[in-house]
Amino acid sequence: MSFFLPKLTTKKDIDEVIKGVAEKVLVLRFGRDDDSVCLQLDEILSKTAHDLSNMASIYIVDVDKTPIYTRYFDISYIPSTVFFFNGQHMKVDYGSPDHTKFVGSFKTKQDFIDLIEVIYRGAMRGKMIVQSPIDPQNIPKYDLLYHGI
Amino acid sequence: MGAYYCAICNQTTFCGKKKHIFGKNHQSRLRVVLLKFTEKVKEARRTLKKPQVEKFDCTQHKQKFWCYCCGLEVERNVTDDNMTVMYGGLLEHMATREHRNGTYKFWWDNKADPKLRDRVLITEEETERFKAEVAKVLECFVEKEDEYIKQQADVIRAQEKHRQEVFQCLLEPNEERESSNGPSSTDPSVEVSVSSQFQSQVSEQQVRGRFDPIIEAPWTLAGHSLTFIGYQDSSSSGNVHTGAVPPWLQDDPLEGPSGAAAQAEIGPSLQDFLKQKEQEKLRKLPPNRVGANFDHSSHTDANWLPSFGRVWNSGRRWQSRHQFRQEEGQKNKQKRKREHETGGSKKTKPAAQF
Numbered sequence: 001m002s003f004f005l006p007k008l009t010t011k012k013d014i015d016e017v018i019k020g021v022a023e024k025v026l027v028l029r030f031g032r033d034d035d036s037v038c039l040q041l042d043e044i045l046s047k048t049a050h051d052l053s054n055m056a057s058i059y060i061v062d063v064d065k066t067p068i069y070t071r072y073f074d075i076s077y078i079p080s081t082v083f084f085f086n087g088q089h090m091k092v093d094y095g096s097p098d099h100t101k102f103v104g105s106f107k108t109k110q111d112f113i114d115l116i117e118v119i120y121r122g123a124m125r126g127k128m129i130v131q132s133p134i135d136p137q138n139i140p141k142y143d144l145l146y147h148g149i
Numbered sequence: 150m151g152a153y154y155c156a157i158c159n160q161t162t163f164c165g166k167k168k169h170i171f172g173k174n175h176q177s178r179l180r181v182v183l184l185k186f187t188e189k190v191k192e193a194r195r196t197l198k199k200p201q202v203e204k205f206d207c208t209q210h211k212q213k214f215w216c217y218c219c220g221l222e223v224e225r226n227v228t229d230d231n232m233t234v235m236y237g238g239l240l241e242h243m244a245t246r247e248h249r250n251g252t253y254k255f256w257w258d259n260k261a262d263p264k265l266r267d268r269v270l271i272t273e274e275e276t277e278r279f280k281a282e283v284a285k286v287l288e289c290f291v292e293k294e295d296e297y298i299k300q301q302a303d304v305i306r307a308q309e310k311h312r313q314e315v316f317q318c319l320l321e322p323n324e325e326r327e328s329s330n331g332p333s334s335t336d337p338s339v340e341v342s343v344s345s346q347f348q349s350q351v352s353e354q355q356v357r358g359r360f361d362p363i364i365e366a367p368w369t370l371a372g373h374s375l376t377f378i379g380y381q382d383s384s385s386s387g388n389v390h391t392g393a394v395p396p397w398l399q400d401d402p403l404e405g406p407s408g409a410a411a412q413a414e415i416g417p418s419l420q421d422f423l424k425q426k427e428q429e430k431l432r433k434l435p436p437n438r439v440g441a442n443f444d445h446s447s448h449t450d451a452n453w454l455p456s457f458g459r460v461w462n463s464g465r466r467w468q469s470r471h472q473f474r475q476e477e478g479q480k481n482k483q484k485r486k487r488e489h490e491t492g493g494s495k496k497t498k499p500a501a502q503f
Contacts, residue, residue: 015397035376063378068396071383077375089395100389104375142375143311 005029005046007060011068017059019087025056025119030063030070030101031079038079041105048109048116055120077103077142085123092119093129095136097144104140111138156220157182157259170260179259186217187268190243193236197275200283201235202290216242218269219251232290234283243271319380 008014008028018026029045031038042060049058063070063078073082081102083090091099092115106112114133122130132139152161155169157178163169170176203210210233213222219242227237242248249270256266387393417425434441457473 011396018397032376032378037375068386070378071381071386072388072393072396074381074383074388074390076377076379076381078378087397089389140375143308143315 005042005049005058005060007062009062009065011066014059014061014066014069017057018084021057021084022086024054024085025090025116025123026084027056027058027116028061028082028084029058029079030061030073030075030082032062032064033060035078037105041079041081044106044109044112048113052113052116056116073101075101079103079105083119085119088123088128090119090123091129092132094132094134094139096139096141099129103142106134107138111135156217170258175259179261182217183261183265187265189214190239190269193239193243194271196236197240197271197279198282200237200279200286202283202286203233203235204294205229205231205233214239216248216251218255219248232287234287237283240271240276240279243269244273244276 008017014028017028027045029038029041031041033039033042045058045060049056052058061069063075069075073080082100083092083102089100092102093099094102096103102115106115111134118130118133154161155163155175158169158175160169165172205228210226210228212225214225215221216223223242224238226233226235226239227241228234252266252269255261256263381388383391383393389395416422454473457469459469459473462469
């Protein structure tokens with residue numbers, strides 16, 4: 001993937017990164033490199049990566065290469081972005097049905113920056129779930145299929 | 150009867166020849182009380198012509214207020230647990246005969262300004278008008294509520310329908326793939342029904358478990374929607390929603406003998422641990438102590454000296470260093486000279502310099 005965001009291809013890499021990144025928010029983008037919405041999201045991620053370098057580390061993961069993670073996070077729509085802090089999975093309430101990941105792309109770079117800042121501050125104060133600062137209109141909507149059907 | 154008690158001054162005993170109600174204290178308190186009371190009534194009067202009806206909110210609508218004239222608590226709003234007429238109770242109470250009598254008594258007993266009395270009373274005509282208005286507004290409100298509920302029901306129905314369709318499509322493509330490749334009579338009908346419901350074309354060749362459901366995303370560009378990559382079946386291993394162990398905490402099945410050796414010891418090595426302890430101690434020291442940012446690993450050369458033997462230094466270090474080196478030079482010269490000439494060792498007095 002261009003835009004100079006580091007890629008992770010194996011489960012081991014992802015494990016190391018999750019356990020290794022300390023005192024910063026870890027952003028993992030699960031998706032495919034050729035999908036249009038993924039491209040939009042990747043552009044936003046790469047352009048903000050430098051400015052957020054003290055608060056966040058951003059990595060790209062291909063969903064086809066790591067099925068175990070795709071299954072674990074129940075990733076049905078791409079792109080999905082998962083956030084970690086010090087090895088702990090951070091949940092964010094966006095107003096959407098799924099709090100464990102962010103589905104879709106951000107509307108503006110500022111939305112993403114605000115979200116990272118809120119996650120960082122929440123994590124620094126010991127919160128494992130935070131409230132998203134993004135306007136609910138800008139959150140992509142999707143239907144969540146229930147398992148029981 | 151008990152002793153005389155004035156509710157406004159909150160007193161039983163008074164001094165002075167004239168009755169206390171003519172006095173400054175009582176009158177000022179009375180004015181404050183009346184002001185507060187008439188404020189409340191003013192609010193209520195505003196709704197006389199235009200009654201406010203709201204959905205019943207159990208946290209806010211059961212408020213009572215104190216009627217000074219009658220000396221009792223009255224419910225402010227009228228409610229039937231579904232909707233409330235704001236200030237209904239207040240207006241009803243003000244219209245009653247007892248309240249009228251009470252008001253006159255209160256005004257006489259406390260010698261209040263009679264002009265203000267009318268503000269606190271509500272005539273019968275006004276109440277009649279109010280009741281008519283309320284009936285109308287209630288009807289409107291009920292209609293609006295019904296409409297709202299119908300809308301919600303529509304939304305829910307649409308969502309259900311959509312889910313069913315998606316699920317159908319999940320099943321049907323699998324069946325189509327399993328059946329023989331030749332076109333069969335059932336396929337066109339399935340295709341037609343499927344494609345009529347999904348705006349994207351779902352043909353046999355393109356079916357691969359990957360299609361775009363209709364999703365409303367108000368800000369996305371025209372036609373863009375999220376790519377669906379298939380229903381993730383994690384019933385065997387569990388996923389983040391069911392609270393399974395995350396993969397990064399599970400042992401990797403591919404990690405062979407190398408993993409075993411690395412996993413024998415967990416935690417930092419002894420060196421790291423001791424270093425960490427030192428760092429902890431350092432952290433407790435004040436941050437603006439001298440030499441706090443001294444870099445212990447910086448390299449100094451062999452002939453470094455702290456202050457070159459000077460006592461009363463002022464000025465820069467290089468000056469004292471320079472002088473020191475000069476003296477050293479002279480000392481060495483004198484030593485060499487004497488060694489040359491005498492061959493013996495002689496003590497040389499160091500020259501005292503200021």
